[in-house]
Amino acid sequence: MPEPILELKAITRDFGNGVIVNVLKGIDLTIESGEFTAMIGPSGSGKSTLLNIMGLLDQPTSGELLIQGNPTVELEDSDITKLRGQTLGFIFQAHHLLTAFSALENVMMPAGVRRGSFSKSIRSRAEDLLDNVGLADHMHKNVRNLSGGQQQRVAVARALANKPELVLADEPTGNLDTKNADIVFELLQRINDETGTAFMIVTHEERLANRCERIIRMLDGRISEHSPSTE
Amino acid sequence: MKSIEFFIAYRFLKEGKAQSLFIFGGAAVGVAVIVFLTSLIMGLQSSIIDQTLGNQADIFVEPPTQEESSPIYQPQPNEVVFSRVEPRPQRVEDIDRWEQLIDDITADPDVTNVSPVVTGSSVAPRGPVTNPVQLFGVDPPRYQQIIDIEGRLLRGEFAVGNNGAVIGYELAQELDVDVGDRFRILDTLGVSRSFLVRGVFDLGFGTPNQTWIFLGIRDAQTMLDMGANINRIDVNVIDLFDADQVSARLSGRTEMEVSSWQEVNADLLLALRTQSASTFLIAFFVALSVALGIASVLIVTVVQKRGQVGVLRAMGASMRTVLRVFLIQGAAVGLIGSIFGTILGTGLAMGFNRLFRDPEGEIIFPIEPSVEIFIGACLLATFTGLLAAVAPARRAARLDPAEAIKNA
Ligand SMILES: Nc1ncnc2c1ncn2[C@@H]1O[C@H](COP(=O)(O)OP(=O)(O)OP(=O)(O)O)[C@@H](O)[C@H]1O
Ligand SMILES: [Mg+2]
Numbered sequence: 001m002p003e004p005i006l007e008l009k010a011i012t013r014d015f016g017n018g019v020i021v022n023v024l025k026g027i028d029l030t031i032e033s034g035e036f037t038a039m040i041g042p043s044g045s046g047k048s049t050l051l052n053i054m055g056l057l058d059q060p061t062s063g064e065l066l067i068q069g070n071p072t073v074e075l076e077d078s079d080i081t082k083l084r085g086q087t088l089g090f091i092f093q094a095h096h097l098l099t100a101f102s103a104l105e106n107v108m109m110p111a112g113v114r115r116g117s118f119s120k121s122i123r124s125r126a127e128d129l130l131d132n133v134g135l136a137d138h139m140h141k142n143v144r145n146l147s148g149g150q151q152q153r154v155a156v157a158r159a160l161a162n163k164p165e166l167v168l169a170d171e172p173t174g175n176l177d178t179k180n181a182d183i184v185f186e187l188l189q190r191i192n193d194e195t196g197t198a199f200m201i202v203t204h205e206e207r208l209a210n211r212c213e214r215i216i217r218m219l220d221g222r223i224s225e226h227s228p229s230t231e
Numbered sequence: 232m233k234s235i236e237f238f239i240a241y242r243f244l245k246e247g248k249a250q251s252l253f254i255f256g257g258a259a260v261g262v263a264v265i266v267f268l269t270s271l272i273m274g275l276q277s278s279i280i281d282q283t284l285g286n287q288a289d290i291f292v293e294p295p296t297q298e299e300s301s302p303i304y305q306p307q308p309n310e311v312v313f314s315r316v317e318p319r320p321q322r323v324e325d326i327d328r329w330e331q332l333i334d335d336i337t338a339d340p341d342v343t344n345v346s347p348v349v350t351g352s353s354v355a356p357r358g359p360v361t362n363p364v365q366l367f368g369v370d371p372p373r374y375q376q377i378i379d380i381e382g383r384l385l386r387g388e389f390a391v392g393n394n395g396a397v398i399g400y401e402l403a404q405e406l407d408v409d410v411g412d413r414f415r416i417l418d419t420l421g422v423s424r425s426f427l428v429r430g431v432f433d434l435g436f437g438t439p440n441q442t443w444i445f446l447g448i449r450d451a452q453t454m455l456d457m458g459a460n461i462n463r464i465d466v467n468v469i470d471l472f473d474a475d476q477v478s479a480r481l482s483g484r485t486e487m488e489v490s491s492w493q494e495v496n497a498d499l500l501l502a503l504r505t506q507s508a509s510t511f512l513i514a515f516f517v518a519l520s521v522a523l524g525i526a527s528v529l530i531v532t533v534v535q536k537r538g539q540v541g542v543l544r545a546m547g548a549s550m551r552t553v554l555r556v557f558l559i560q561g562a563a564v565g566l567i568g569s570i571f572g573t574i575l576g577t578g579l580a581m582g583f584n585r586l587f588r589d590p591e592g593e594i595i596f597p598i599e600p601s602v603e604i605f606i607g608a609c610l611l612a613t614f615t616g617l618l619a620a621v622a623p624a625r626r627a628a629r630l631d632p633a634e635a636i637k638n639a
Contacts, residue, residue: 085547100246116233
């Protein structure tokens with residue numbers, strides 16, 4: 001059996017100095033390649049915090065995080081950056097596109113910053129990705145001039161730019177109406193089918209969570225339910 | 232440095248249009264002030280140096296000075312002494328075998344022109360009035376290579392010898408003579424001799440115009456009682472600012488006292504240096520305020536762009552890349568600002584040249600914007616921009632990506 005993409009062991013995360021808040025209270029979780037997982041839970045239960053730690057955007061207070069079997073604590077910034085660029089893709093709730101750039105440039109950027117410059121192959125891959133999310137006609141627009149649904153699809157295309165093993169999506173459909181939410185969600189499912197990229201999708205909507213292979217329920221900094229159960 | 236860093240920096244500057252315009256404008260104005268000021272001072276200084284050297288050889292070679300003998304009787308401060316002071320005939324030290332010496336000096340590779348001079352002071356009487364004058368016995372073709380006399384003749388020609396003289400125009404007025412007229416000069420024994428005015432010059436300022444008289448070498452030797460000797464050799468060199476070194480070399484090789492124009496004009500040069508130092512100080516403070524301006528605007532930019540910075544980091548941009556993106560922005564502000572600034576500063580200088588003229592419509596002193604000033608200003612401004620960007624860039628690089636994204 002291949003290494004899991006990502007393993008969390010007894011992860012905790014405290015915030016604040018003085019009054020300390022235990023936001024994550026011991027998380028154990030394993031993500032295998034190709035899994036399509038939903039994370040659901042009330043607001044403030046620590047979903048985004050956990051996702052940031054999984055994405056190496058934040059450091060846990062204690063516990064261990066392995067990526068493809070490699071421990072990540074005490075890694076240099078440059079190594080973390082490299083690991084993140086190679087294995088992970090991100091889709092944020094507020095889509096967080098780079099407003100100074102066009103849709104195409106946003107999708108080219110992950111490969112661009114990794115390589116140090118844009119190239120023909122980066123460009124043609126970005127064009128394919130945008131085509132794949134149905135934005136072939138809007139590639140050269142500044143992202144500010146796109147609708148919310150279009151922006152989120154640019155974010156999906158961008159998350160896939162480096163061919164990541166795992167895409168971490170924090171409420172990718174949170175700002176969208178039902179119709180657009182379905183379009184984006186189905187897009188993610190299709191990519192998962194076609195490329196075998198694993199997804200971890202944070203959502204508030206049971207309706208969408210129930211369409212995932214696996215559901216993790218967060219409650220007050222702990223995983224309260226895991227279905228199908230791993231035990 | 233990676234090309235994508237330049238691209239991101241460019242887009243960030245472009246996105247914050249108004250803000251970018253302000254810092255570019257600020258940098259341009261600062262550079263313009265520095266360029267204008269530097270051009271002004273350099274123009275002023277080079278015109279002062281030109282004017283000084285226009286009437287002076289680069290190097291003087293003279294016989295070693297002899298100790299001044301002390302007076303026989305030293306009066307006490309409150310003592311009144313009645314005495315008749317017999318004016319001592321002007322003692323002129325002579326350079327023997329000067330032809331040989333001239334050959335030696337000419338052999339120096341940095342020396343361009345050499346001219347023998349016989350000089351001493353005398354008086355030119357007109358009725359009861361006596362005018363102090365300075366005689367210069369020269370060989371016009373050779374002396375012309377040292378100082379341009381021909382180009383500054385008002386009337387007549389630069390021809391001396393056989394009792395011919397070329398004199399300053401103010402002296403000519405004083406003596407009420409012009410080309411073709413005769414006037415008298417006293418020799419060391421107080422006997423006067425008559426000379427024919429062959430030319431009248433204007434060397435630009437006071438003393439030469441009021442007192443200088445050019446004679447033939449032989450006439451001057453007779454007037455100053457010097458036999459066949461001369462007492463000064465004027466030397467010009469290839470590079471004005473090498474005069475010091477050439478002077479030291481010549482003084483080592485001959486037993487003469489050799490002085491460069493820098494030594495002769497030490498006071499002037501000190502004044503010019505002081506002026507340069509204060510100019511530098513002003514330029515420094517202007518550059519400092521530009522740097523502070525760039526830094527403060529970039530700090531604001533970092534805050535505004537923190538979301539994008541966080542996303543870039545999430546997408547695999549390293550801290551280094553973020554750091555460089557902001558450093559590049561600072562350097563670009565400096566560089567582009569300085570290009571506009573030098574153009575603006577040069578425009579100001581041209582305008583100044585056009586507006587401020589003396590009553591005859593002549594440029595008072597030319598302001599000389601030069602390629603060196605251009606390049607210097609651009610390098611300085613780019614470096615300043617880079618330096619100003621260090622603090623903001625470090626701040627951007629240290630942004631915590633998770634925080635930056637959440638709070639964007
Ligand atoms: N930097 C921080 N400093 C202090 N407290 C923080 C910080 N980041 C998060 N928290 C706290 O941690 C808890 C969990 O936050 P988190 O953003 O992970 O919740 P969430 O489950 O994503 O909620 P939502 O569904 O509203 O997005 C919250 O109570 C929040 O106030
Ligand atoms: Mg959240």
